[in-house]
Amino acid sequence: xxxxxxxxxxxxxxxxxxxxxxxxxxxxxxxxxxxxxxxxxxxxxxxxxxxxxxxxxxxxxxxxxxxxxxxxxxxxxxxxxxxxxxxxxxxxxxxxxxxxxxxxxxxxxxxxxxxxxxxxxxxxxxxxxxxxxxxxxxxxxx
Numbered sequence: 001x002x003x004x005x006x007x008x009x010x011x012x013x014x015x016x017x018x019x020x021x022x023x024x025x026x027x028x029x030x031x032x033x034x035x036x037x038x039x040x041x042x043x044x045x046x047x048x049x050x051x052x053x054x055x056x057x058x059x060x061x062x063x064x065x066x067x068x069x070x071x072x073x074x075x076x077x078x079x080x081x082x083x084x085x086x087x088x089x090x091x092x093x094x095x096x097x098x099x100x101x102x103x104x105x106x107x108x109x110x111x112x113x114x115x116x117x118x119x120x121x122x123x124x125x126x127x128x129x130x131x132x133x134x135x136x137x138x139x140x141x142x
Contacts, residue, residue, distance in 0.1 A: 035059070037079070043068065046079055058085065070094060100132075 001024070002017040015026040020042070025035045033053055037046040041064075048059035061077040062070045073092040076085040084090035089109075095102040100118040107113060118132040 033057075039064075041068070046077070056080070065096075069096060071096075 001019070002021075004015040004017065006013045006015070011029050013026055013028045016024045018024050018038075022038065022042075022044075023036055025033060027033045031052055032050045033048075034050050035046070035048040035057060036044050039045045043064055044062070045064075046059055046061050048057050051057055056078065057080065058076060058078050061074040061079070063072040063074075065071045071094050073094075074084050074090055075092070076090045078084065089107050089111075091106045093104045093106075095104075098118075099121040100116060102114065102116040105113045105115075114135065116134050117130060120129040120131055
């Protein structure tokens, strides 16, 4: 593990890196900390929000499919209890079908917002040209 210290006195930030040079945690001189945890494939599955050590760690958890895409993001996740602060209002699910993506955001126990978008299926895969968008009723807002 390596440590990197950045300082503009009296403020400083100490960053801990793992053996691959990835940021594991950072701690500033005010006591605010952030952590990042990686899975066995090297993907960041948990990134904490800035927190005070006394208040406990909370952040965003990401789950990946077999192609390495994020398919579920859990906000307000607490790794020490393996749960989020508001169980009915913390999950974002992503569904992939061909060149279309459907996003479901849970805002409450029975309140889910659905958005979908489609992109071109040819050319540079990093350049996603938007071809269509819609809402949960299948309406195209354009």
